[in-house]
Amino acid sequence: MRAFTAVVNPAAGGARGAAALGPLARLLRAAGAQVEVEYSRGLDHAREVARHAGERGRVVLAVGGDGMAGCVGGALAGTEAVLGLVPAGRGNDFARALALPSEPSALAELLLHGDPRRIDAIEVESAVHGRTAVLGSVYAGVDAVANRHANEARLLRGAASYYLGGLRAVLGWRPADYRITVDGVPYERRGFTVVAANSGFYGFGRRIAPDARVDDGLLDIVVISEASRLLFFAVMRELRSGTHLRRPQVEVVRGREVRIEAGRDLPYGADGEVEAALPVTARVLPGALRILC
Structure with a gap:
């Protein structure tokens, strides 16, 4: 037993x-x-x-x-x-x-x-926190700001804290200039967020990376590029079903390691906790964890 x-x-x-x-x-x-x-x-x-x-x-x-x-x-x-x-x-x-x-x-x-099943984890590396590991995702942009607002919403619970936090974050957001390096290949993008996903879900049931798998040895790096706030809210609604991937403003690159940098100070979050400011590196740890699921 x-x-x-x-x-x-x-x-x-x-x-x-x-x-x-x-x-x-x-x-x-x-x-x-x-x-x-x-x-x-x-x-x-x-x-x-x-x-x-x-x-x-x-x-x-x-x-x-x-x-x-x-x-x-x-x-x-x-x-x-x-x-x-x-x-x-x-x-x-x-x-x-x-x-x-x-x-x-x-x-x-x-x-x-x-029976325990082996799944991947994510190693997160930053100058401030050194190296730690998480399970679901690392995200840098408006979602990290929204997550911080949600964590500070003491009087709200569940979905309400996420909705209010997201609204505050989007209304005050200015598109950021990102440099995203995936397995050594650089990408320059301007937009709302970059998410390195091991799991398909984040932000209270939103399917940010519908094709992500926790045991494939890869991260799905999702980039939401610059758009009007109205269109961005439409993308946020589509996250519930995963249909946001049809938008030209949404791009997915798969790889084993991603480094995320930005042209200004931006927070990043990992599994619901807002850690520090960019830059941050996330790399997959294939089969690193035994879990009952």
């Missing part, structure tokens, strides 16, 4: 983390599994707890949103430890990409008896 360590972010999901874990933990324990719960004091502490649990041979459960999933999964990338996700955040986009069940009994069955 498996032994689990649940790493809970009490801040990201608020009471949702405990609410999601409680019924699941009871089902796991009723089946004979060991379940210990660790509350993180921040992302660095969560990484430390996850690594220690993995070294002890325990299945590590990331309880929270995409930030916690990327943090804990990134900490385990390159090891033989096994990750499980307990979606309890606002977006839960990586869990959505893996088609994880949300009902506690179905998720418990997967965690107890599912």
